[in-house]
Amino acid sequence: MSELWRRCLSRLEAEFSAEDLHTYLAPLQVSEEESGFTLWAPNAYTMETVRERFLAPIVEVLEHLCDGPVAVEVQVGARSPDRGVGKPATRTRTAPERVAGSDSSLDPNYTFENFVEGKSNQLGKAAATQVAMNPGRAYNPLLLYGGTGLGKTHLMHAAGNLMRANKPDVKILYLRSEQFVSGMVRALQQKGMDDFKRRFRSVDALLIDDIQFFAGKNTTQEEFFHTFNALFEGKQQIILTCDRYPKEVDNLEPRLKSRLGWGLSVAIEPPDFETRAAIVLAKAQAKGVELPEDVATLMAKRMRSNVRDLEGALNTLVARANFEGRRISSEFAQETLRDLLTVHAQAITIPNIQKTVADYYQLRLADLLSKKRSRSIARPRQMAMGLAKELTEHSLPEIGDAFGGRDHTTVLHACRTIRDLRETDGKLRQDWEKLVRTLTE
Numbered sequence: 001m002s003e004l005w006r007r008c009l010s011r012l013e014a015e016f017s018a019e020d021l022h023t024y025l026a027p028l029q030v031s032e033e034e035s036g037f038t039l040w041a042p043n044a045y046t047m048e049t050v051r052e053r054f055l056a057p058i059v060e061v062l063e064h065l066c067d068g069p070v071a072v073e074v075q076v077g078a079r080s081p082d083r084g085v086g087k088p089a090t091r092t093r094t095a096p097e098r099v100a101g102s103d104s105s106l107d108p109n110y111t112f113e114n115f116v117e118g119k120s121n122q123l124g125k126a127a128a129t130q131v132a133m134n135p136g137r138a139y140n141p142l143l144l145y146g147g148t149g150l151g152k153t154h155l156m157h158a159a160g161n162l163m164r165a166n167k168p169d170v171k172i173l174y175l176r177s178e179q180f181v182s183g184m185v186r187a188l189q190q191k192g193m194d195d196f197k198r199r200f201r202s203v204d205a206l207l208i209d210d211i212q213f214f215a216g217k218n219t220t221q222e223e224f225f226h227t228f229n230a231l232f233e234g235k236q237q238i239i240l241t242c243d244r245y246p247k248e249v250d251n252l253e254p255r256l257k258s259r260l261g262w263g264l265s266v267a268i269e270p271p272d273f274e275t276r277a278a279i280v281l282a283k284a285q286a287k288g289v290e291l292p293e294d295v296a297t298l299m300a301k302r303m304r305s306n307v308r309d310l311e312g313a314l315n316t317l318v319a320r321a322n323f324e325g326r327r328i329s330s331e332f333a334q335e336t337l338r339d340l341l342t343v344h345a346q347a348i349t350i351p352n353i354q355k356t357v358a359d360y361y362q363l364r365l366a367d368l369l370s371k372k373r374s375r376s377i378a379r380p381r382q383m384a385m386g387l388a389k390e391l392t393e394h395s396l397p398e399i400g401d402a403f404g405g406r407d408h409t410t411v412l413h414a415c416r417t418i419r420d421l422r423e424t425d426g427k428l429r430q431d432w433e434k435l436v437r438t439l440t441e
């Protein structure tokens with residue numbers, strides 16, 4: 001154990017119970033490199049707990065001991081004895097998260113270049129690029145919202161990385177909202193609020209991920225509100241992400257919600273089939289793996305919920321192919337991902353879609369399947385047909401049959417209508433996204 005880490009642990013002894021130290025901190029292995037520290041956790045649960053509860057205090061103590069900013073990341077794995085550099089066994093997220101009082105909190109692996117653009121994220125990417133080219137002036141704050149694993153964090157880091165490429169001495173701080181909360185709690189306990197405020201307000205850009213976690217935490221919201229105002233007035237850039245449109249987050253203060261709407265809020269939607277396939281191919285290429293198109297197609301067709309799952313499946317495929325020395329073929333993918341693909345295929349059936357849509361619009365299922373043509377029923381019916389086409393592999397005639405024996409041209413018309421309305425009608429687009437989320441998550 002390094003002397004520095006030993007000293008860090010002994011300082012933390014004063015703050016945490018013996019049980020906490022024994023359960024979460026003692027099992028950590030540490031590697032020190034010039035770029036910072038990596039804490040290796042024996043399993044994902046320990047990693048998550050350390051990130052949530054202990055990372056901020058650890059960073060603080062290490063910064064104190066090192067007399068300056070340090071980068072600390074937590075991963076699952078073990079430190080390799082020869083180089084002091086570990087190899088992660090698994091990761092719960094696909095990229096390392098670093099936290100520090102310096103720019104190293106940005107993940108260099110998330111760039112605009114390796115972000116695959118599609119209809120679902122085009123606007124988000126354009127807005128994030130604008131913000132990066134013109135921080136504090138283009139859109140402030142920029143808020144990216146949408147379901148899990150759709151690339152919000154990626155875009156946020158990409159904006160930070162581009163800002164830094166344009167201006168190397170720019171001060172950027174990225175953190176997850178839980179880290180803001182725990183940092184603030186500690187600052188309050190230790191009467192260090194002035195430092196806390198200074199730390200957040202002295203940056204050129206503040207990037208906070210998943211602000212839905214602020215819900216119900218009134219003191220945090222109050223502090224964040226003041227931080228927000230200070231940054232906004234100073235024309236310092238704020239970029240935030242949220243898992244839904246902030247107005248829909250319960251227990252978020254109205255004045256904060258209103259501030260969040262001052263800049264630009266952009267929805268990141270689940271990618272369509274073509275984008276999913278392009279993402280898998282791009283991720284494979286980045287790993288130097290030759291992925292046959294039919295395998296990318298199979299994965300993109302069957303795994304629709306989020307890009308993180310898609311990436312996880314690709315990692316599984318590549319790991320097994322390497323391990324067994326086999327070529328990745330369609331059969332190999334079917335065999336390796338059987339369980340995953342079945343889970344995804346099973347989750348979405350036409351009856352499931354019909355019931356979900358009927359519930360969502362508070363209609364009777366019988367009405368949805370009836371011949372009634374009133375707008376309040378016909379539009380949800382078209383929505384359900386569009387979803388069936390997008391999310392299942394049924395043909396147009398099969399979908400028509402399932403909707404009370406309708407002709408395939410009626411289904412085609414419904415799909416086209418919904419596709420066009422998603423471009424022009426914001427409310428309908430939101431309904432669509434929510435339904436896709438409900439059905440795929």
Ligand SMILES: Nc1ncnc2c1ncn2[C@@H]1O[C@H](COP(=O)(O)OP(=O)(O)OP(=O)(O)O)[C@@H](O)[C@H]1O
Nearest residue numbers: 094114115116147148149150151152153154307308
């Ligand atoms: N369009 C895309 N092109 C390339 N990679 C993508 C794209 N969308 C998502 N990803 C990848 O998917 C993974 C998950 O993305 P990310 O962590 O940004 O999701 P998120 O929307 O922030 O999710 P959460 O709300 O759960 O934090 C990342 O590895 C990211 O690189």
